[in-house]
Amino acid sequence: MIKKIKVKEDYQIDESVARRYTPIKDIKAIIYLTKMCDGNILEIGCNEGVTTNELCKFNPNKKIYAVDYIDSTNTMSQEQRKETPQKIGHLIHKNCNVKIINKSSQELDFFELEDVGFIFIDGDHSFEAVKKDTEKSIEYIFKRGKGIICWHDYRIKPIWCGVKRLLDRLSMRMPIKHFDGTLVAYTQVSKLL
Numbered sequence: 001m002i003k004k005i006k007v008k009e010d011y012q013i014d015e016s017v018a019r020r021y022t023p024i025k026d027i028k029a030i031i032y033l034t035k036m037c038d039g040n041i042l043e044i045g046c047n048e049g050v051t052t053n054e055l056c057k058f059n060p061n062k063k064i065y066a067v068d069y070i071d072s073t074n075t076m077s078q079e080q081r082k083e084t085p086q087k088i089g090h091l092i093h094k095n096c097n098v099k100i101i102n103k104s105s106q107e108l109d110f111f112e113l114e115d116v117g118f119i120f121i122d123g124d125h126s127f128e129a130v131k132k133d134t135e136k137s138i139e140y141i142f143k144r145g146k147g148i149i150c151w152h153d154y155r156i157k158p159i160w161c162g163v164k165r166l167l168d169r170l171s172m173r174m175p176i177k178h179f180d181g182t183l184v185a186y187t188q189v190s191k192l193l
């Protein structure tokens with residue numbers, strides 16, 4: 001059972017951006033979560049860097065690892081392939097503390113990154129790929145001892161989006177929360193001692 005919650009803070013998001021994949025309401029929920037944990041940030045599927053800029057603006061003391069890659073994969077649906085950026089992260093502001101990683105998240109060794117406490121999964125949305133990103137994230141955050149894993153596109157349709165199917169299953173094994181009125185879901189891991 002996934003618990004519904006609300007965002008308790010408001011953040012000023014750049015409204016001049018012409019095209020965004022993540023609605024402003026959802027970005028506010030994501031920013032709210034980044035404030036709940038320490039450590040650096042990993043965004044899987046940064047695209048051109050629209051949300052990356054906001055992650056950076058509201059977390060000036062953290063490093064943002066922004067991952068994407070231009071290629072076709074076995075699992076990404078035809079529909080989602082249209083989302084592939086012209087150039088990875090080219091909208092990221094020059095003054096941002098961002099490291100762009102041009103690599104599939106499936107090939108990326110998370111343990112090569114420096115102290116990540118927040119992982120935002122928004123890459124290949126097929127069930128198999130979200131499962132793989134999620135397994136890698138769980139392994140990393142559990143080894144670190146605490147942190148947050150956040151998913152975008154928690155929804156039933158379109159059919160190629162496997163996020164909700166995966167999280168509804170996962171919620172039987174770990175607590176997952178969903179921000180009401182958004183497509184953002186997350187789980188928080190915290191040290192018992």
Ligand SMILES: C[S@@+](CC[C@H](N)C(=O)[O-])C[C@H]1O[C@@H](n2cnc3c(N)ncnc32)[C@H](O)[C@@H]1O
Pocket residue numbers: 020021022044045046047048049050051052067068069070073076083084085103104105106122123124125
């Ligand atoms: C919905 S867009 C991400 C939007 C972005 N997070 C934002 O808020 O603006 C999905 C992105 O995931 C990327 N992607 C797909 N498969 C990936 C993979 N295996 N590793 C990293 N990025 C991937 C696509 O190229 C695309 O840019």
